[in-house]
Amino acid sequence: MASVVSVTLSCVIILVLALAATSNPIQDSFYQCLGLNSKASPIPFSSCFYTPNITSFSSVLQSTAQNLRCLVPTVPKPELIFTPVHETHVQAAVVCVKKLGIQLRIRSGGHDYEGQSYTSEMEPPFVVVDLSKLRGISVDIENGTAWVQAGATIGEVYYRIAEKSKVHAFPAGLCTSLGVGGHITGGAYGPMMRKFGLGADNVVDAKIIDANGTILDRKSMGEDYFWAIRGGGGGSFGVILSWKIKLVQIPSSVTVFTVPKTLEENATKILYKWQQVAADKLDEDLFLRVFIQPANSTKKGERTIQTTYQGLFLGATDRLVQVMDETFPELGLQAKDCKEMSWIESVLYVAQYPSTVPTKALLDGKSTFKNYFKAKSDFVKEPIPESGLEGIWTRFYEEDSPLMIWNPYGGKMANISESEIPFPHRKGVLFKIQYVTSWYESAKDSVTKHEDWMQKFYNYMAAYVSKSPRTAYVNYRDLDLGMNKYGNASITEASAWGNRYFKDNFDRLVQVKSKVDPENFFSHEQSIPVQ
Ligand SMILES: Cc1cc2nc3c(=O)[nH]c(=O)nc-3n(C[C@H](O)[C@H](O)[C@H](O)COP(=O)(O)OP(=O)(O)OC[C@H]3O[C@@H](n4cnc5c(N)ncnc54)[C@H](O)[C@@H]3O)c2cc1C
Ligand SMILES: *[C@@H]1O[C@H](CO)[C@@H](O)[C@H](O)[C@H]1NC(C)=O
Ligand SMILES: *[C@@H]1O[C@H](CO)[C@@H](O)[C@H](O)[C@H]1NC(C)=O
Ligand SMILES: *[C@@H]1O[C@H](CO)[C@@H](O)[C@H](O)[C@H]1NC(C)=O
Ligand SMILES: *[C@@H]1O[C@H](CO)[C@@H](O)[C@H](O)[C@H]1NC(C)=O
Numbered sequence: 001m002a003s004v005v006s007v008t009l010s011c012v013i014i015l016v017l018a019l020a021a022t023s024n025p026i027q028d029s030f031y032q033c034l035g036l037n038s039k040a041s042p043i044p045f046s047s048c049f050y051t052p053n054i055t056s057f058s059s060v061l062q063s064t065a066q067n068l069r070c071l072v073p074t075v076p077k078p079e080l081i082f083t084p085v086h087e088t089h090v091q092a093a094v095v096c097v098k099k100l101g102i103q104l105r106i107r108s109g110g111h112d113y114e115g116q117s118y119t120s121e122m123e124p125p126f127v128v129v130d131l132s133k134l135r136g137i138s139v140d141i142e143n144g145t146a147w148v149q150a151g152a153t154i155g156e157v158y159y160r161i162a163e164k165s166k167v168h169a170f171p172a173g174l175c176t177s178l179g180v181g182g183h184i185t186g187g188a189y190g191p192m193m194r195k196f197g198l199g200a201d202n203v204v205d206a207k208i209i210d211a212n213g214t215i216l217d218r219k220s221m222g223e224d225y226f227w228a229i230r231g232g233g234g235g236s237f238g239v240i241l242s243w244k245i246k247l248v249q250i251p252s253s254v255t256v257f258t259v260p261k262t263l264e265e266n267a268t269k270i271l272y273k274w275q276q277v278a279a280d281k282l283d284e285d286l287f288l289r290v291f292i293q294p295a296n297s298t299k300k301g302e303r304t305i306q307t308t309y310q311g312l313f314l315g316a317t318d319r320l321v322q323v324m325d326e327t328f329p330e331l332g333l334q335a336k337d338c339k340e341m342s343w344i345e346s347v348l349y350v351a352q353y354p355s356t357v358p359t360k361a362l363l364d365g366k367s368t369f370k371n372y373f374k375a376k377s378d379f380v381k382e383p384i385p386e387s388g389l390e391g392i393w394t395r396f397y398e399e400d401s402p403l404m405i406w407n408p409y410g411g412k413m414a415n416i417s418e419s420e421i422p423f424p425h426r427k428g429v430l431f432k433i434q435y436v437t438s439w440y441e442s443a444k445d446s447v448t449k450h451e452d453w454m455q456k457f458y459n460y461m462a463a464y465v466s467k468s469p470r471t472a473y474v475n476y477r478d479l480d481l482g483m484n485k486y487g488n489a490s491i492t493e494a495s496a497w498g499n500r501y502f503k504d505n506f507d508r509l510v511q512v513k514s515k516v517d518p519e520n521f522f523s524h525e526q527s528i529p530v531q
């Protein structure tokens with residue numbers, strides 16, 4: 001008997017010693033604070049609290065992290081990851097992070113180009129609140145709206161709409177694993193933007209947690225605040241819990257096609273013509289983007305450039321072929337290149353799923369690939385001459401795996417004023433360029449090599465793109481444009497990125513920020529500063 005007691009006692013002592021040895025003050029205080037602040041709906045701690053000393057920490061950290069470049073060992077990791085299962089838990093997290101004077105990173109879909117939702121270059125230590133368990137979607141076809149929680153992917157939203165109606169849709173991103181929390185805060189463009197505008201143009205209400213931990217909706221937050229969160233970028237104004245989106249009406253059948261052209265097939269001339277028609281002349285039912293990559297020529301040992309035209313037309317093949325014959329015959333589109341399908345099938349086509357994958361795969365909410373990448377963006381207002389294109393080809397041959405995607409503007413995009421929401425890239429933009437270079441090795445010199453190529457290429461492009469300021473898309477976050485070191489950049493410092501992402505809307509964003517978050521609680525490398 002006595003020996004049992006002493007064994008038990010020594011176990012307790014060992015346990016206490018072990019706890020003391022591994023205990024981390026930030027984690028423990030956060031844990032306690034959360035418990036105190038979530039009495040109304042208790043937190044199941046064992047299933048939503050991940051600290052680095054437990055084995056599932058890395059898999060949860062990596063789960064939705066899209067850019068492997070932001071997961072290498074030298075990049076700072078969170079003190080803990082919290083995955084709330086109730087909106088009040090998110091409120092508690094905001095209150096506790098503030099109380100402990102640490103930093104908050106919010107993650108919805110994890111697609112941030114610089115990993116800002118799960119890493120931080122700033123002091124002090126940070127925690128990640130990952131909203132992936134808050135992914136409810138409720139579609140109201142009768143009223144043409146839906147409420148979608150921040151942790152849902154855009155692919156799940158599309159699926160849930162299509163499940164209820166063949167003629168309703170939502171105009172947002174092409175990549176189906178984007179989280180609606182981060183995606184819509186920055187704009188959210190996709191293949192229906194020329195007809196309906198951005199995702200953020202089609203938001204009618206929202207629920208957000210402000211810096212005091214209060215849940216607000218459109219009415220209680222007011223129109224200035226509501227303006228700022230539709231395009232002003234994630235992580236500056238509060239935690240979006242859900243959006244109320246306005247559905248759009250589409251035909252029950254749409255048409256898609258993919259047509260590749262190499263240099264031997266006059267790719268340069270055709271691309272020059274595309275720049276003149278894609279925004280200003282092509283029917284707004286048509287979205288025709290171009291992928292540009294180096295490829296092997298059919299001539300042995302020689303390289304070429306492949307331009308791949310991918311189209312989505314909100315109508316039937318006959319009319320599409322007619323539109324193309326009248327406006328862009330150079331591409332030589334024929335009826336046999338075209339496929340008619342439902343909109344939800346076109347979502348998978350555009351996202352480049354293999355044709356055998358069923359639409360239900362969207363409910364997995366998972367990304368289909370991951371790699372190490374560095375990306376940048378530009379907006380173009382004048383066609384790039386053929387000599388400029390030739391210069392691009394030469395530089396593309398110098399890099400392992402470069403890619404550009406050119407997205408046409410015009411249509412509805414040109415009809416919405418620059419100040420309607422914070423996203424300012426509207427009338428006069430012919431197309432947006434996205435530059436990507438990707439690789440698969442984690443070594444530091446590999447990162448440097450690819451980043452250097454990207455910077456040189458970006459410098460070359462300066463002559464051909466928007467100027468004063470040279471603009472960029474906030475959802476293609478690029479820390480090379482400038483960053484906060486301590487979260488307290490002055491307005492002048494922050495305009496280095498603010499003016500490029502938001503043009504004249506930056507000033508209004510600063511005003512709203514100063515009013516709703518005067519203590520600058522929601523800050524990150526490129527957050528909106530306070531006055
Ligand atoms: C493969 C790929 C394809 C893409 N395709 C498109 C496209 O077709 N169209 C397009 O417009 N963009 C596209 N993007 C860019 C994408 O819109 C942005 O990266 C967007 O921020 C992703 O949102 P997220 O929730 O997935 O990311 P996260 O990394 O979770 O968040 C992004 C930013 O928003 C903040 N944030 C996240 N959730 C919230 C929230 N609930 N409240 C407040 N702030 C929050 C984060 O802290 C972070 O700063 C693509 C990105 C990738 C990697
Ligand atoms: C991990 O660390 C936290 C915070 O200090 C502590 O509460 C927890 O008991 C530890 N878990 C394990 C399995 O060691
Ligand atoms: C449509 O919206 C109105 C007002 O917001 C609401 O009263 C009604 O219940 C909604 N219709 C359905 C089918 O939910
Ligand atoms: C390329 O253009 C030239 C002249 O403009 C034309 O003669 C030739 O047939 C075209 N080549 C292809 C493959 O379309
Ligand atoms: C192109 O050719 C090179 C050398 O022959 C080969 O290593 C490479 O895999 C080819 N690339 C593609 C995309 O086919």
Ligand SMILES: *[C@@H]1O[C@H](CO)[C@@H](O)[C@H](O)[C@H]1NC(C)=O
Nearest residue numbers: 194195196284411412413415
């Ligand atoms: C844009 O405005 C023009 C001119 O007012 C109009 O003809 C066109 O239908 C509008 N397009 C969209 C998509 O709103």
Ligand SMILES: *[C@@H]1O[C@H](CO)[C@@H](O)[C@H](O)[C@H]1NC(C)=O
Nearest residue numbers: 485486487488489490491493
């Ligand atoms: C920001 O904070 C850092 C560290 O606290 C401080 O050194 C710096 O002067 C501050 N910068 C501004 C613009 O306030």
Ligand SMILES: *[C@@H]1O[C@H](CO)[C@@H](O)[C@H](O)[C@H]1NC(C)=O
Nearest residue numbers: 210211212214515516517518
């Ligand atoms: C937050 O709380 C403080 C102190 O109670 C108050 O002064 C401030 O107005 C609140 N902020 C918001 C945005 O409600």
